[in-house]
Amino acid sequence: MKIGLEIHVQLPTESKMFCSCPTTDADAPNTHVCPICLGMPGTRPVMNRKAVECGIKLAKMLNCQIPDTMWFSRKTYFYPDMSKGVQVTQFDHAVGSKGVYHIGKKPIGITKIQIEEDPGKTKRFGDKSSLVDYNRAGMPLAEIVTDPDFSTPAEAREFLKQLITDIRRTIDLPGDGERSIRCDCNISVGIERCEVKNVSGLRNVERALTFEAIRQTKILKAGGKIERETRGFDEERGVTFSVRKKEYESDYGYIEEPDIGIFHIRELADSITIKESHVTMAARLSKEYGLDEKTANQMVLTSVGLAELFELIVKATGDVQMAVSWTRGTISANWKAFEASGKDPAGISEILVRFGKGEITDVETDMGIKSYMTGKDAKTVKEQNADLEHIIAEYLDAHPEIIDEMRKNDKTVNRVIGHAMKETGGKYSSSDIVSVTKRLLESKL
Numbered sequence: 001m002k003i004g005l006e007i008h009v010q011l012p013t014e015s016k017m018f019c020s021c022p023t024t025d026a027d028a029p030n031t032h033v034c035p036i037c038l039g040m041p042g043t044r045p046v047m048n049r050k051a052v053e054c055g056i057k058l059a060k061m062l063n064c065q066i067p068d069t070m071w072f073s074r075k076t077y078f079y080p081d082m083s084k085g086v087q088v089t090q091f092d093h094a095v096g097s098k099g100v101y102h103i104g105k106k107p108i109g110i111t112k113i114q115i116e117e118d119p120g121k122t123k124r125f126g127d128k129s130s131l132v133d134y135n136r137a138g139m140p141l142a143e144i145v146t147d148p149d150f151s152t153p154a155e156a157r158e159f160l161k162q163l164i165t166d167i168r169r170t171i172d173l174p175g176d177g178e179r180s181i182r183c184d185c186n187i188s189v190g191i192e193r194c195e196v197k198n199v200s201g202l203r204n205v206e207r208a209l210t211f212e213a214i215r216q217t218k219i220l221k222a223g224g225k226i227e228r229e230t231r232g233f234d235e236e237r238g239v240t241f242s243v244r245k246k247e248y249e250s251d252y253g254y255i256e257e258p259d260i261g262i263f264h265i266r267e268l269a270d271s272i273t274i275k276e277s278h279v280t281m282a283a284r285l286s287k288e289y290g291l292d293e294k295t296a297n298q299m300v301l302t303s304v305g306l307a308e309l310f311e312l313i314v315k316a317t318g319d320v321q322m323a324v325s326w327t328r329g330t331i332s333a334n335w336k337a338f339e340a341s342g343k344d345p346a347g348i349s350e351i352l353v354r355f356g357k358g359e360i361t362d363v364e365t366d367m368g369i370k371s372y373m374t375g376k377d378a379k380t381v382k383e384q385n386a387d388l389e390h391i392i393a394e395y396l397d398a399h400p401e402i403i404d405e406m407r408k409n410d411k412t413v414n415r416v417i418g419h420a421m422k423e424t425g426g427k428y429s430s431s432d433i434v435s436v437t438k439r440l441l442e443s444k445l
C-alpha cells in the first residue's frame, strides 16, 4: 500500500494573496471581494510578500531546495467557484522542492511545496440551485506534496500530527491549526491510485484512508480493477464516494502567469531564519543534556515553552538532573494553567535557584512553584498539599508493595492516582494529584 498526502495550509496573512481584501471572517457572503480576487478583466494582481515569506519558511522547515527564482502558473479548469476560470498556483519553479521530513527515524520525501490562491465556495440550496461565495477566493495557501512514502493510514496520521505542530510554530499559525489545514489523500493498494479530496482533521484523514484501503483491497480480491478517480469523504458516514474520473496534470493546460512576474527569492530566502522544529529540538535536547529520547520528546511535545523553560533552569542552576525532575513533575503538572496565564517563566527558575542553593526545602519549592504557576496563594496551596499528601502518604504506607512495583513499572503510579481521585471526590485537579503523587513516590524510591 502506498499513501501520499497533499496538505493545504491557509497562510496567516492579513490580506489576500494578490489584493488587499481582508482574510478575516466576513459577516456576509461576497463582502470581502474586489475586482482583483474576482478576476475582472484588466485587473493587476500584486503578490503578498508575507505569503512568500511563509512559503520560504515552510520550505526551509521541510528541508527543501529553494530555487533562485520562482514564478506562478495558471491552472485552467471550469469550476463555478473560480470566476477567473483559472487558479493561480505554482507548477514548476515552486518555492521549494525535494525536501525531507522525519517521523521518528523514517524519512518522508517532500515532492514540493507551492504557494497558491484558494478558490471560492459553492453551497447547494435544495435540488436545483447552488450559491457561490467568493470571500475565500484569493486566500493564500501553501500546498505541501509528499512522496507516496507512508505505508499505513496510522503513519500518515502520525506524520500529519507532528507536521501541524511544526507548521504552527514555524509560521505562527493561530487558532485551530488542524481545521485550517485540509488534506488530499492519495492511496493505492494496487497500481492505480485514488485521491480523496478535502479531508480535514487528523482523525478523518486516518478514517478516509482506512476506508479506501479496505475498499480497494476488496475490489482487487474480487478480481476487479481500480479506476483512477477523485473521491470525496462523507464525515458522518465515514465513507468515500466517487466524484469524478481523475484528471492528469496535463489536462489542466498549465501556462505561465504573465501578470505576476518572476521573483528572485535567493536573497530573501538567505535572510530568513526559522525556529527550531520539534524534531530538531528534541534531538538537540537529548544530545546536549544527555536526556533519553522519550523524555526529550515528551517535553517538547507537551510544549516548546516547557522545553525552553527546562533549558532556562539548567542555565540558571547548572543542574540537569534537578531540572529534569522538576520539569517532569510539578512544572509539567501545572503547565496548562501557567501557559494560559502568560506569566514570565523566569519566576520558576528563580525559585529553583534558591532550592539549588539550599535556601528552601523541596516541599517549600514545590509549593512556591505551584503557587507561582497557578496564581493560588501560598496558604491555599499549602493546605491543599497537606490534605492531599496525607491521603496519598497513608495509602502508600498501607501498600508498601507499590514502591517495589514502581521500580519495575512506572505505570504503577496510576493506581495511586486513581485512589487519590476517588478519595478526594473531584476536589483537586488531576494535575495536582499527579504532581503530589509523583513527588511522594520519588522521595521513597
Ligand SMILES: [Zn+2]
Pocket: 016, 019, 020, 021, 032, 033, 034, 035, 036, 037, 038, 138
Ligand atoms: Zn480582493
